[in-house]
Amino acid sequence: MISFVMNLFIVISSDEIEIEAFTDTDERRSGMALEAWLMDESNEDQRLPHHPSPKELLTMDYLAELGVLYWKLNPENYENDSQLSKIRDERGYDYMDILDLCPEKVSNYEEKLKNFFTEHIHKDEEIRYCLAGSGYFDVRDKDDRWIRMWMKPGDLIVLPAGIYHRFTLDTSNYIKLMRLFVGEPVWTPYNRPQEEHPVRKEYIKSLTHKFGESIQAH
Ligand SMILES: CSCCC(=O)C(=O)O
Ligand SMILES: [Fe+2]
Numbered sequence: 001m002i003s004f005v006m007n008l009f010i011v012i013s014s015d016e017i018e019i020e021a022f023t024d025t026d027e028r029r030s031g032m033a034l035e036a037w038l039m040d041e042s043n044e045d046q047r048l049p050h051h052p053s054p055k056e057l058l059t060m061d062y063l064a065e066l067g068v069l070y071w072k073l074n075p076e077n078y079e080n081d082s083q084l085s086k087i088r089d090e091r092g093y094d095y096m097d098i099l100d101l102c103p104e105k106v107s108n109y110e111e112k113l114k115n116f117f118t119e120h121i122h123k124d125e126e127i128r129y130c131l132a133g134s135g136y137f138d139v140r141d142k143d144d145r146w147i148r149m150w151m152k153p154g155d156l157i158v159l160p161a162g163i164y165h166r167f168t169l170d171t172s173n174y175i176k177l178m179r180l181f182v183g184e185p186v187w188t189p190y191n192r193p194q195e196e197h198p199v200r201k202e203y204i205k206s207l208t209h210k211f212g213e214s215i216q217a218h
């Protein structure tokens, strides 16, 4: 049964308090949402969660405002999944490969992990679908704070071109990711700072215009 009971949810960050309303049927309560939070500022191991205290999760709307897209799919069924096919068709993701991130299967494993955790942008979307294991994708929000997204099996995210981001394994030390792309893949990272990069400028413009307008129109 669908319930429309409203709850108040308080998101506390370092310099402001935002109060958001959500319903009992909110996706995060049924385990259908991605867990995401504002990272604390500590210099501890990157593979630790870096939850601020108290632990508060961000909404999918918060991520959507940054241009981050999210789907929850069935990872058991990725070879024959009509939902995945539909997303790929609609968004033109004709390229696909699978990255099994373990030292035995990846050349220059340590170096790759180090590069993944170096803040960067791309000229294109970064599309990742977690099939097994888990890990953290961090993106910068509008106030340049790190948002940590915990990817688990079934989580598919699209990071828009031009968003600053990085990736790290968590303490499980293993993730299997599907990588999708439109056409021939280009994985080139452009490390921060990239304020003059046209793709970065375009992204910033989309934040103030496209996403901003849709928020105002809501
Ligand atoms: C392991 S995929 C995530 C790392 C990344 O940002 C990239 O590949 O560009
Ligand atoms: Fe990247």
Ligand code: NI
Residues within 6 Å of the ligand: 218
């Ligand atoms: Ni609404």
